[in-house]
Amino acid sequence: MLSFFTSKDEQTLAIEVEGKVTKGDLEKFDNVVFDKFRNDEKFNVYAVINEIDAPTAGAMFEELAVDAKRWSQYNKLVVVSETNWMDKASGVIDKLPGVQAAHFPMDQMDQAWDWIKER
Numbered sequence: 001m002l003s004f005f006t007s008k009d010e011q012t013l014a015i016e017v018e019g020k021v022t023k024g025d026l027e028k029f030d031n032v033v034f035d036k037f038r039n040d041e042k043f044n045v046y047a048v049i050n051e052i053d054a055p056t057a058g059a060m061f062e063e064l065a066v067d068a069k070r071w072s073q074y075n076k077l078v079v080v081s082e083t084n085w086m087d088k089a090s091g092v093i094d095k096l097p098g099v100q101a102a103h104f105p106m107d108q109m110d111q112a113w114d115w116i117k118e119r
Contacts, residue, residue: 002029009117011043011075018050033070042075044116048109049081077101078112 002025007014013032037043077099104112 001025004032005048007046008113009044009046011041012046012116013043014046014048016048016050017052019052021052030070033073037073040073042073044076045074045078046112046116047077047079048106049079049083074099076116078116079103080106080109080112082106 001017001019002021003016005014005016013029013036015029033043075098078101081103082105102112102115104115
């Protein structure tokens with residue numbers, strides 16, 4: 001399941017992922033991006049990744065990356081998790097030109113916010 005929570009930055013979507021990410025979750029994400037940033041504004045994603053299956057995480061990052069209409073909009077992606085999902089997702093994230101990505105452990109959530117808010 002993918003859910004949104006209050007962001008500490010107006011250019012950042014804050015999401016939490018746990019369990020299975022569905023196609024409906026990804027469509028909801030795309031709709032929120034469109035509502036907030038349309039098709040031309042840059043945005044960041046602050047993702048808290050809890051317990052999920054590796055294939056689900058890979059599918060989520062692949063869907064976010066493959067959505068070509070959003071490629072030029074991604075600016076920064078931070079993943080907060082106990083597992084370094086950046087290693088698993090790096091091949092997909094590398095396909096997004098100009099996207100900065102970082103991983104922080106759960107006990108460094110504030111540092112992750114600091115990183116994503118740096119301009």
